[in-house]
Amino acid sequence: MNKVIEAKNLTKIYGKKAAAFTALKNINLSIYEGESVAIVGKSGSGKSTLMHILALLDRPTKGEILIDGKNASKLKNKELNKLRNERFGFVFQQFFMNANDTVLENVLLPLKIAKLGRKKRKKEALEALKIVDLESKVKNKATDLSGGQKQRVCIARAIVNQPQVIFADEPTGNLDSATGDKITDLLFDLNKKHGVTLIIVTHDEDLAKLCNRVVRISDGKIISDQTVRKDLKKAASKKRETEAARVKKANERK
Ligand SMILES: Nc1ncnc2c1ncn2[C@@H]1O[C@H](COP(=O)(O)OP(=O)(O)O)[C@@H](O)[C@H]1O
Numbered sequence: 324m325n326k327v328i329e330a331k332n333l334t335k336i337y338g339k340k341a342a343a344f345t346a347l348k349n350i351n352l353s354i355y356e357g358e359s360v361a362i363v364g365k366s367g368s369g370k371s372t373l374m375h376i377l378a379l380l381d382r383p384t385k386g387e388i389l390i391d392g393k394n395a396s397k398l399k400n401k402e403l404n405k406l407r408n409e410r411f412g413f414v415f416q417q418f419f420m421n422a423n424d425t426v427l428e429n430v431l432l433p434l435k436i437a438k439l440g441r442k443k444r445k446k447e448a449l450e451a452l453k454i455v456d457l458e459s460k461v462k463n464k465a466t467d468l469s470g471g472q473k474q475r476v477c478i479a480r481a482i483v484n485q486p487q488v489i490f491a492d493e494p495t496g497n498l499d500s501a502t503g504d505k506i507t508d509l510l511f512d513l514n515k516k517h518g519v520t521l522i523i524v525t526h527d528e529d530l531a532k533l534c535n536r537v538v539r540i541s542d543g544k545i546i547s548d549q550t551v552r553k554d555l556k557k558a559a560s561k562k563r564e565t566e567a568a569r570v571k572k573a574n575e576r577k
């Protein structure tokens with residue numbers, strides 16, 4: 324499997340001297356193409372800090388991030404911004420849209436940054452809005468939407484560039500459960516049908532269970548990292564072994 328992001332010995336220290344706080348301690352983590360990864364931990368454990376660094380939104384104090392094997396620590400901000408805009412999509416509550424712009428304008432922003440032509444960006448933004456079922460709201464102002472609709476606009480904006488990786492920080496945190504389920508379905512559809520790698524920060528265990536990998540963090544350290552798909556394979560082969568043994572025994576009895 325292709326490694327899309329690799330974090331090596333990441334340490335993040337906020338503040339200086341007496342006020343210094345170590346939010347991440349020597350984190351090593353590789354994310355593979357097509358995975359769905361939940362980053363789970365208590366509030367203040369360092370989840371968002373880790374996600375921001377993996378997503379090239381912030382730089383570590385020590386350590387490195389490799390994107391497709393290339394060292395991002397050596398890139399200038401302008402190059403980082405370009406890489407991020409091309410490869411990554413974000414569904415973050417605090418990264419909300421430009422409230423006075425229309426839904427359409429918000430969604431085509433990443434394409435504008437990528438310098439796509441006017442017609443093409445409109446066409447692609449409309450396609451993304453169709454996927455999240457918001458075609459009827461394209462002309463509305465972003466402020467005039469419900470919480471779930473706003474989150475769907477965020478998803479449309481996150482996918483409009485056809486990113487390799489989508490980062491979602493508590494994507495269902497502020498939503499009622501039915502709306503949260505819809506957002507969850509949308510994200511996992513992108514993963515399963517389009518192979519988009521998902522990295523989701525959550526403290527919702529039910530959401531974490533849907534991911535094929537769960538990374539748990541506590542006090543800035545990874546305390547467990549489990550890939551469920553492997554376990555499923557193991558479980559399946561175990562089941563086959565048991566079944567084969569049962570058939571063998573049954574045959575012996577004949
Ligand atoms: N800009 C900052 N300056 C100082 N401390 C910060 C800053 N951002 C986060 N922290 C601290 O780092 C720790 C981890 O924060 P965060 O990554 O946001 O945790 P989580 O997302 O798991 O709730 C917390 O103790 C938080 O107070």
Ligand SMILES: [Mg+2]
Pocket residue numbers: 370371372
């Ligand atoms: Mg957080």
